[in-house]
Amino acid sequence: MAHTKVALACSVCGSxxxxxxxxxxRQVxxxxxxxxxxxxxxxxxxxTK
Incomplete structure (x- = not known):
């Protein structure tokens, strides 16, 4: 079973x-x-999703 990964995006530049x-x-x-x-x-x- 592989782990799903998500990214953390900067709220200023969006990268x-x-x-x-x-x-x-986690709900939020x-x-x-x-x-x-x-x-x-x-x-x-x-x-991010």
């Missing part, structure tokens, strides 16, 4: 910088502050 494994028990989309190399600063990244 998908991080790939994580999907958690089927994950939102974390991470470093965006395209913006050059820490921004809010949201889980």
């Amino acid at each position: 998908r910088n991080y790939i994580i494994t999907a958690n089927p028990n 989309r994950l939102e974390v502050k991470k470093f965006c190399r395209y913006c050059g600063k820490h921004t809010l990244h949201r889980e």
Whole structure:
């Protein structure tokens, strides 16, 4: 059984910088502050499908 993967996209520029494994028990989309190399600063990244 393969793990499904989702991307974390920057809320400022929209680039998908991080790939994580999907958690089927999570009801809301994950939102974390991470470093965006395209913006050059820490921004809010949201889980995409």
